[in-house]
Amino acid sequence: MARKTKKTRKSRAAFNAPTPTPGVTRRGTLRLLRGAAIAVPAVGLAGYFGTGYVRASICEFDLTKIGDGLPSIVQVHDPQCPLCSALQRQTRRALRPYNADDFHFLVANVATLDGRLFAQNHGVSHVTLVLLDGDGRHVGTLHGPIDDDNLRASIAAHLDEYG
Structure with missing residues (x-):
């Protein structure tokens, strides 16, 4: 029988030793x-x-606000359309100077039944702004894309006349 050397005993002992588990430390x-x-x-x-x-x-998205006495600007919007998203951002920027309590900015999402019905009733497709008076009557349409100056002027004229 072969005699075990010190080296073998140490290496086996190190191999079989349990690894220390990290405990909860202050750090x-x-x-x-x-x-x-x-x-x-x-x-x-x-x-x-x-x-x-x-x-x-x-x-x-609450189209029931139309006709409650305040003029409305309704965007006919397709959520998959990049031009629609750009028009929405542009319109929101153009409306910032106005008091939001004096008009409604609404979105008729053509992906929903209400949005499709709104677009059909007004004979428009997406990338369009429909301008309505306080009684909900159609008074104008803006087909996008629109440059910033024309959009601001059209919104100002609409809100001044019907607001």
């Missing part, structure tokens, strides 16, 4: 707390602004 806990202190406010702010955007979008 690890502080690192976790620092990450949470940064993440919680960031997530909270994103949620706050996200819900505001969603609420505004839901308000814009």
Whole structure:
């Protein structure tokens, strides 16, 4: 029988030894707390602004506001159309100087039944702004894309006349 050398005993002992498991350390806990202190406010702010955007979008899709005494600007919008999205951003920018309580900016989404019916009733397709008076009567149509100056002038004339 062969005699075991010290080297063999040591290597087997090192091989069979349990690996140390990392425990909870003060440094690890502080690192976790620092990450949470940064993440919680960031997530909270994103949620706050996200819900505001969603609420505004839901308000814009409410076509029942038409004819309630305020003039309306209704965009016939296809969510898959990049020109429609560009017109929506452009129109929102053009409407910023006005008091939002004096008119309605609404979106008739052609992907929904209400949006399709609105577009059919007014004989328009997407990338279009339909201008309505306070009683909901069609008084004008703007077919997009539109340059900024013409859009601002058309909106100003509409809101001055019917607002």
